[in-house]
Amino acid sequence: MHDPLAFVIAVAHISAAIALLNGILTTIGQGKVAVQAIESMARQPEAADSIRSAMFIGLAMGETSGIYGLLIAIIMLFANPLVNIYIQHMG
Amino acid sequence: MSVLPGGDILLDFRVDNLWVLQIGGVEIWITRTIFNTWIIMLVLIVLALFLRFKLRRFEEIPRGLQNAMEAVVEIFDGFLRNSGGEKLMPLGKWFFAVFAFIFVSNISGVVGLRPPTADWATTFALALATFILIQVMGIKYRKTGYVKSFFEPLFIFFPLNLIGELARPVSLSFRLFGNILAGTILMALVYQLAPIIFQFGIPAVLHAYFDLFMGALQTYIFCVLSIMFIKGATE
Numbered sequence: 001m002h003d004p005l006a007f008v009i010a011v012a013h014i015s016a017a018i019a020l021l022n023g024i025l026t027t028i029g030q031g032k033v034a035v036q037a038i039e040s041m042a043r044q045p046e047a048a049d050s051i052r053s054a055m056f057i058g059l060a061m062g063e064t065s066g067i068y069g070l071l072i073a074i075i076m077l078f079a080n081p082l083v084n085i086y087i088q089h090m091g
Numbered sequence: 092m093s094v095l096p097g098g099d100i101l102l103d104f105r106v107d108n109l110w111v112l113q114i115g116g117v118e119i120w121i122t123r124t125i126f127n128t129w130i131i132m133l134v135l136i137v138l139a140l141f142l143r144f145k146l147r148r149f150e151e152i153p154r155g156l157q158n159a160m161e162a163v164v165e166i167f168d169g170f171l172r173n174s175g176g177e178k179l180m181p182l183g184k185w186f187f188a189v190f191a192f193i194f195v196s197n198i199s200g201v202v203g204l205r206p207p208t209a210d211w212a213t214t215f216a217l218a219l220a221t222f223i224l225i226q227v228m229g230i231k232y233r234k235t236g237y238v239k240s241f242f243e244p245l246f247i248f249f250p251l252n253l254i255g256e257l258a259r260p261v262s263l264s265f266r267l268f269g270n271i272l273a274g275t276i277l278m279a280l281v282y283q284l285a286p287i288i289f290q291f292g293i294p295a296v297l298h299a300y301f302d303l304f305m306g307a308l309q310t311y312i313f314c315v316l317s318i319m320f321i322k323g324a325t326e
Contacts (some may be wrong), residue, residue, distance in 0.1 A: 034197040051317065053174065064262050067269035074272070 007087060012080050016073040026066035033058040104272075104279040106210050124210040131195050131207065173316040178232060178325050182224070189217060190314050197271055200278065202296050206306075209271040211264065218264035222318040226244025227261070230326035237324065249303060270309045274301030 037055035040046045109126055112119040118234050146157050153161050189196070196208045206211045229237035241252045278301065281294055 042108070056308070056312060057315060060266060060316065066265055067266055070269050070273055071265060072277075078184075 004090075005083070007081055008086050009080075010077045012082060016076040018070045019072040019076065020044075022069040023066050024064060029062045030059050033062060104205075104275050105200045106205070122210075123205055123239065124207045124213060127204045127212065128196075128207045130204065131199060132189050132193065133189060135178060142152035157250075171318065174315055175322050178228075179318060180322060182228075185224075186314055186318065189220075190310060191319075193217070193267070193313060194307065194310045197310060198302050200275065200302040200306075206275065206302075208267055209275045211268045214264040214268040215260065217267075217313070221306070221320065222260040222262060224317075225320050228321050232325040237264075259320060261322075263313065266316075267309050267313050270305055274305055277301060 009082055033055060036059075040051050044051075105124050106124050108120050109120050110121045112121060140159060142156075146160065150157060152276060164187075167187055168180070168183055171179060177183075193208060196206050196213070200206050229240075233240075241247050241256070243252075278294070278297060281289065281297060285293075
């Protein structure tokens with residue numbers, strides 16, 4: 001650790017990558033929603049319209065956690081408060 | 092500036108400041124978001140006035156442009172009636188305006204504008220309007236029953252219910268903002284960091300997906316979720 005600022009920035013980048021890992025679980029959840037919706041549509045084609053709108057709402061709800069992870073990653077990379085704290089601390 | 096402050100980095104997808112107005116000692120920053128919002132408002136107003144003058148002679152049996160416009164309004168009314176019910180029909184004009192504004196904002200990335208919805212200020216303002224509508228409609232239709240619903244099933248659940256209520260505009264605004272911002276960042280990556288051979292044809296596909304498809308889908312999601320929240324408050 002020759003340069004503490006570089007260490008802070010490296011940790012910020014790694015944490016941004018970890019925050020984006022929740023995309024894995026978000027995608028699995030959205031896939032389950034889509035699979036169930038398609039199965040229901042195949043079973044009851046006459047209810048396809050209402051199933052489709054319910055599916056979109058479910059997908060949007062499931063997407064929320066992925067969006068939060070993305071925002072955390074963006075804040076870590078471009079608006080990181082830790083770097084400012086470090087710079088103030090070092091004067 | 093919005094969520095993303097300035098700095099020296101390679102990527103440029105931020106909301107930059109165009110002018111600073113001094114009004115009574117208060118600095119008002121005219122950012123790119125505000126400027127692009129004006130452009131979109133101008134487009135929508137000009138379109139609305141054009142259609143108004145085109146449809147001056149209202150015909151009993153519609154044809155041509157009037158037919159198309161009536162179809163648009165009827166489709167939107169049917170969508171609102173299906174997902175919201177009769178109680179929400181007076182809000183149809185508001186939701187049509189919101190739908191038109193968000194949709195034109197989202198697809199404005201195609202012509203090179205920075206979408207205003209890629210700024211949290213815009214989406215939070217829209218979500219705050221939804222939040223106010225939820226409260227107003229809830230109190231209007233259920234009176235004290237709506238206030239009482241915050242204390243159910245027990246009195247001590249009030250903080251939880253309050254947090255759940257306050258989380259709605261936040262999640263609603265972040266969903267739209269995050270989706271559009273992700274598209275903006277990816278387009279900035281392709282335009283500014285990719286080698287020049289990747290800049291033929293590939294941006295067109297990405298624009299079609301991120302701006303047109305995701306823009307239309309997120310507009311629909313925003314409106315459907317707003318309608319569902321308001322419907323949940325009125326019942």
